[in-house]
Amino acid sequence: MSNTTQLLRFITAGSVDDGKSTLIGRLLHDSKSIFEDQLSAISKTSEKRGMAAVDLSLLTDGLQAEREQGITIDVAYRYFATPKRKFIIGDTPGHEQYTRNMVTAASTANLVVILIDARKGVLTQTRRHTFLASLVGVPHIVLAVNKMDMVGYSEDTFNAIVAEYRAFAAQLGIHDVTCIPMSALNGDMVVEHGDNLNWYKGAPLLDFLENVVIDYDVNTADFRYPVQWVCRPQTQEYHDFRGYMGRIESGEIAVGDEITVLPSGRTSKVKEIVTYDSNLQRAYAPQSVTLTLEDEIDISRGDMFVKADGMTRCANAAGAGMPSDCPLPQSACSAITSDLASVVGSPSRMASSSISNVSGAGTAMPTVAKEFEAMLCWLAEAPLDLNRKYIIKHTTRMVKCLFSRLDYRVDVNTLAHHETDKLNMNDIARVAMKVQQPLALDHYSKNRFTGSFIVIDEASNNTVAAGMIA
Amino acid sequence: MSNRTFTHLDALESESIHIMREVAAECKNPALLFSGGKDSIVMLRLAEKAFRPAKFPFPLVHIDTEHNFPEVIACRDKLAADLGERLIVRSLEGSIKRGSIVIKDPDKPRNPYQSVTLLETIAEFGFDACMGGARRDEEKARAKERIFSFRDEFGQWDPKNQRPELWDIYNTRVHAGENIRVFPISNWTEMDIWEYIAREKLYIPEIYYAHKREVIRRGNSVIPVSHLVHPKPGEKVEVLSVRFRTVGDMTCTAPVESYARNAQEIIEETSTTRITERGATRMDDQTSEASMELRKKEGYF
Numbered sequence: 001m002s003n004t005t006q007l008l009r010f011i012t013a014g015s016v017d018d019g020k021s022t023l024i025g026r027l028l029h030d031s032k033s034i035f036e037d038q039l040s041a042i043s044k045t046s047e048k049r050g051m052a053a054v055d056l057s058l059l060t061d062g063l064q065a066e067r068e069q070g071i072t073i074d075v076a077y078r079y080f081a082t083p084k085r086k087f088i089i090g091d092t093p094g095h096e097q098y099t100r101n102m103v104t105a106a107s108t109a110n111l112v113v114i115l116i117d118a119r120k121g122v123l124t125q126t127r128r129h130t131f132l133a134s135l136v137g138v139p140h141i142v143l144a145v146n147k148m149d150m151v152g153y154s155e156d157t158f159n160a161i162v163a164e165y166r167a168f169a170a171q172l173g174i175h176d177v178t179c180i181p182m183s184a185l186n187g188d189m190v191v192e193h194g195d196n197l198n199w200y201k202g203a204p205l206l207d208f209l210e211n212v213v214i215d216y217d218v219n220t221a222d223f224r225y226p227v228q229w230v231c232r233p234q235t236q237e238y239h240d241f242r243g244y245m246g247r248i249e250s251g252e253i254a255v256g257d258e259i260t261v262l263p264s265g266r267t268s269k270v271k272e273i274v275t276y277d278s279n280l281q282r283a284y285a286p287q288s289v290t291l292t293l294e295d296e297i298d299i300s301r302g303d304m305f306v307k308a309d310g311m312t313r314c315a316n317a318a319g320a321g322m323p324s325d326c327p328l329p330q331s332a333c334s335a336i337t338s339d340l341a342s343v344v345g346s347p348s349r350m351a352s353s354s355i356s357n358v359s360g361a362g363t364a365m366p367t368v369a370k371e372f373e374a375m376l377c378w379l380a381e382a383p384l385d386l387n388r389k390y391i392i393k394h395t396t397r398m399v400k401c402l403f404s405r406l407d408y409r410v411d412v413n414t415l416a417h418h419e420t421d422k423l424n425m426n427d428i429a430r431v432a433m434k435v436q437q438p439l440a441l442d443h444y445s446k447n448r449f450t451g452s453f454i455v456i457d458e459a460s461n462n463t464v465a466a467g468m469i470a
Numbered sequence: 471m472s473n474r475t476f477t478h479l480d481a482l483e484s485e486s487i488h489i490m491r492e493v494a495a496e497c498k499n500p501a502l503l504f505s506g507g508k509d510s511i512v513m514l515r516l517a518e519k520a521f522r523p524a525k526f527p528f529p530l531v532h533i534d535t536e537h538n539f540p541e542v543i544a545c546r547d548k549l550a551a552d553l554g555e556r557l558i559v560r561s562l563e564g565s566i567k568r569g570s571i572v573i574k575d576p577d578k579p580r581n582p583y584q585s586v587t588l589l590e591t592i593a594e595f596g597f598d599a600c601m602g603g604a605r606r607d608e609e610k611a612r613a614k615e616r617i618f619s620f621r622d623e624f625g626q627w628d629p630k631n632q633r634p635e636l637w638d639i640y641n642t643r644v645h646a647g648e649n650i651r652v653f654p655i656s657n658w659t660e661m662d663i664w665e666y667i668a669r670e671k672l673y674i675p676e677i678y679y680a681h682k683r684e685v686i687r688r689g690n691s692v693i694p695v696s697h698l699v700h701p702k703p704g705e706k707v708e709v710l711s712v713r714f715r716t717v718g719d720m721t722c723t724a725p726v727e728s729y730a731r732n733a734q735e736i737i738e739e740t741s742t743t744r745i746t747e748r749g750a751t752r753m754d755d756q757t758s759e760a761s762m763e764l765r766k767k768e769g770y771f
């Protein structure tokens with residue numbers, strides 16, 4: 001491993017029957033990431049179950065309950081490395097009732113591998129997985145057409161599946177898909193090219209995973225710095241030290257840059273970028289640093305630093321004549337058009353824009369608002385109660401919220417919109433929300449970290465929903 | 471990222487710092503579990519990176535089985551003292567005296583009992599969050615555990631009822647009496663740990679490096695001879711060059727044969743090794759395919 005190895009997080013979507021666990025097992029096995037004791041444990045189990053060959057899928061079946069049932073019930077994380085990259089695999093189940101697990105695993109992924117059984121082609125679940133990947137804005141999609149050995153490694157079969165898939169993906173605004181034919185069982189096109197798919201000129205899956213460019217998966221243009229913790233050592237040596245600790249969620253910052261603190265709107269300049277190792281002149285996402293400022297202003301956890309050279313939009317999502325929450329002078333507000341307002345009534349926009357390359361975004365300020373719209377994935381068994389207040393956690397800020405409107409629910413199988421007055425587990429819906437204190441929001445398609453939030457049930461303390469500003 | 475290479479270690483480090491700061495900011499009374507083992511020594515460096523120039527906003531806590539290697543305990547005390555941070559030690563002996571732990575044989579492995587003393591310590595100090603150095607690559611059950619892992623009043627983990635964890639937004643909320651275990655280095659592998667030890671030049675107990683030691687061969691394992699482990703009749707004591715990949719309970723932690731004398735040589739060995747860390751060194755995890763899952767459900771971290 002060199003000291004320039006990058007980290008790539010990816011997830012696999014597909015059902016047990018598509019050979020998903022076998023694919024992961026194959027990646028680990030052929031990249032020599034399986035250890036002897038693991039292999040001997042699963043060999044024993046395979047024998048006990050009367051299987052002829054070692055069942056590589058047993059590697060990813062982690063919990064006793066799922067070993068008994070023979071299915072994967074939750075998100076499991078696997079790790080392997082090649083000389084080029086380190087990989088974190090989020091293994092998610094393909095069963096219908098587990099939409100929430102895929103959304104969970106996809107939220108941190110650079111890439112998704114969607115598995116198809118070549119005999120079955122594009123299925124309802126393929127569409128569902130693709131929609132969820134686009135909803136959560138996974139930057140790269142690989143379509144793995146597996147079990148090519150079962151269709152005689154037919155180029156025509158592969159081409160037909162790819163054509164059907166591309167047509168569907170285009171409806172979601174997804175154009176950047178890499179399609180790879182493979183047989184995970186036999187190892188064709190996973191790590192090695194193999195001899196059975198000579199008509200395919202592209203690279204094997206691992207080769208692609210090692211080389212896909214991920215530098216621009218984070219927004220590099222817009223500086224966003226939610227304050228996590230205010231550091232005041234109050235020692236002799238650091239008597240007046242007041243450092244704002246946090247992680248740069250996007251963009252970059254340099255000593256001397258002018259920043260605006262949201263939601264207060266106060267401004268200052270960066271005096272130092274402090275780290276344990278040394279002070280820096282410049283820092284980038286996703287570094288964790290400590291910033292000190294030229295001026296003493298009132299700042300606490302939950303505030304967000306942005307660069308002062310953008311223009312703040314202040315808006316209410318619905319644009320329904322609500323009073324503005326923006327603390328900036330009216331002149332700064334008047335020229336503002338809201339991204340949030342512009343997507344209302346344009347349901348396809350969310351899906352189509354969520355997959356776009358965010359690096360192209362110009363420098364802009366977040367919207368400071370107490371009302372906004374979002375795409376929501378309901379995660380809890382107890383359905384949404386429109387009469388109740390919940391807690392929203394957005395970046396480092398936790399405030400009370402309520403749901404003022406349910407616009408529609410998306411059928412994840414047909415992508416059709418349905419009017420609804422309730423939300424159950426695994427439902428995806430467009431909603432309007434109100435929060436007690438203003439939040440500094442970005443459109444999710446522009447920023448995965450400042451455009452996302454979770455909803456917490458105050459009574460149970462459970463995480464009940466995942467939201468994306470739309 | 472422009473003009474600078476952001477490596478996988480940088481990415482993991484930044485993620486861990488972010489997690490620790492979330493704990494400090496949102497939990498009322500957190501603690502950092504610190505044993506003097508290599509993973510918890512990495513945690514200590516990450517805490518320095520997260521909170522310096524200030525002191526840690528939490529104490530260090532060690533649950534001592536009194537079956538630990540003396541070199542590890544010495545390292546634990548030295549590092550805590552060097553950093554000037556508060557170290558709380560609670561021992562299984564205390565629980566045995568109180569009668570909350572009843573053990574049949576004082577020389578048998580004590581890992582199963584650690585949970586009892588940990589839960590008693592959590593209650594004694596009212597900790598609502600304990601950060602631990604567990605990694606997902608260690609074991610199958612851990613691979614499915616969240617970074618913020620909620621525990622009920624009995625300290626139990628319910629694998630089928632975990633809170634979904636999305637983006638880098640962590641739900642730290644608990645009711646009184648409940649707590650969460652937090653694993654800031656969840657996404658690190660054994661290799662990452664060694665690379666970080668090498669990069670940061672971390673001081674770790676000497677027994678992680680190759681040394682000559684009296685051992686007995688039992689089954690596939692090499693067992694170190696100590697005041698707790700004596701050769702049985704017919705067993706031969708050998709002197710081998712060994713190192714420990716983990717440093718737990720002396721009665722059930724096996725070393726591996728090795729000549730690696732520093733972190734770099736261990737990295738070279740680790741990159742060619744064919745056996746997992748726990749498989750090679752923890753006899754207590756081999757008893758059943760689900761033993762770690764069962765221990766975690768009972769409150770083990």
